[in-house]
Amino acid sequence: MNPLPSTLPVTGRTRLRRKPARGVFDRDAVYRILDEAFLCHLAFVDDGQPYCIPTAYARIGDEVYVHGSAASRTARALGGAIELCLTVTLLDGLVLARSGFNHSMNYRSVMVLGRAREVTVGAEKLRALAAITDHIVPGRWDELRPTSEQELKSTAVLALPIVEASAKVRSGPPLDADEASWPVWAGVVPIVTSYATPVPAPEMAADAPPFDTTIFAGRRPRA
C-alpha cells in the first residue's frame, strides 16, 4: 500500500495558473507518464545560473533516480541537496487550428520539484543503475558484465522523492470550432517515435545472440 496520498498536493509552485484544466495531480497518472518516458530534463541552479540538462532516469516506488559522473557539474551541484526541477515531456502531436493563436501541441508532461538525496549505499546504487538500464532496454542489466567497484564509485546516483509534482496534459482536436469556416485544414498531426533496425557494434563476441527487438514490444522510445 502506498503510504503517500494518491493525490499529489497542489502547491503554490505546482498549481497551474494558466489552463488549470490541463493539470493532473493524480499520483498514478503522474507515474504512468514517468514510466513511459526515459529521458528527462533536469534543472538546477549553480552560482545563480540555471542549467537544464537531458539525462536518463527511472522511477522506483515514490522516487526518481538519475545518475551521472561523480565528477560532473551536475553531481557536484546536486550532491549539495539543492532545489531542482525534473521535467519529462511526451510529445504526442501537433494541433493545427484556424489561427496561430489556437495552435497547440498534444503532450503529457510531468514536473517534479524538490531536493535530491545522494545515494551512497552500494546496493541501492546498483539497484538504481539496474532500474535505469532496464527502464530503457528491458531485461538488459542481467546480461551485462557486472559493474566494478571502481565504476560504482565514479558514478553518482541521486534520488528525488516524488512529493511535490504534477502533470500537464493536452489531448484532442483544436478548440476553435467557432472558426471552422476559415478555409484551412485543421486537426491533429500525431507524432510517433519508434526504434529502427539495430546497428551491431564493429566488434562482437561470436556467441553473442542477435538483438531481440521483441523486448520493446508495446513500448515506444518516448524521450
Add this chain to the structure above:
Amino acid sequence: MNPLPSTLPVTGRTRLRRKPARGVFDRDAVYRILDEAFLCHLAFVDDGQPYCIPTAYARIGDEVYVHGSAASRTARALGGAIELCLTVTLLDGLVLARSGFNHSMNYRSVMVLGRAREVTVGAEKLRALAAITDHIVPGRWDELRPTSEQELKSTAVLALPIVEASAKVRSGPPLDADEASWPVWAGVVPIVTSYATPVPAPEMAADAPPFDTTIFAGRRPRA
C-alpha cells in the same frame, strides 16, 4: 555577414568538464541542431526554485524566440530579464555496450544561457510568432486567420540572444571494443520520429484543402 564570431566562446559555464570531446562550439553546428528541433526545455529560477518547462521555439538569426501567455508564470518571471537556460535535445539512439557503465545514448543537444529580452513591438512579435509556427509546420502562417490585436497583446514573446551557447554531441558505436568477448549483443538502436496520418478536426470548412503532408518532406518531428 554574421557579425558574431563563428566560434562560440567557451566560458566557465559552457565548458564541458566531462567528456570535453563531445563539446561543439561551432555556431553553424549549434544552429543546425536548433533548426532541426522545435521543442525546447526552458529553465529559470523563481523565488529560489528552478523550473523547467517544455515550449516551442524558433531561431531567427542569432536569437531564439519563445512565446507564452502574457499571464503565465514563465512570462512574468522571464520578463524580468532573469538568467535562463534553454536546452534542446535530439535523441538519436540507444548505445548498448557490454557493461552498464558504458551504456550511453546518441544525441545532439544545445544549451543557450543568458537573459531574454521581452519583445514589445507588434511587428517583431508577429514575425517571431510566424517563425515559430512555420518552424513546426512549414508554410502554415500565411494560410491562417490573421492574429487579432487582442491575441497579440495577450501573447508574450521573448528573444534570447545566442551569445553563450554550446552543443554536446555523441554518435557512433559503444566504446568498449576491449570487452567485445562478453557474450551480449552490443551496438546502437536508432530512434526515429515520424508523423502519423493527420486526424481532421470534427468541424471543417467545406472548401478547406486536405492536409498536405509533403510540407514535412525531409523533416522529422524532432522535439
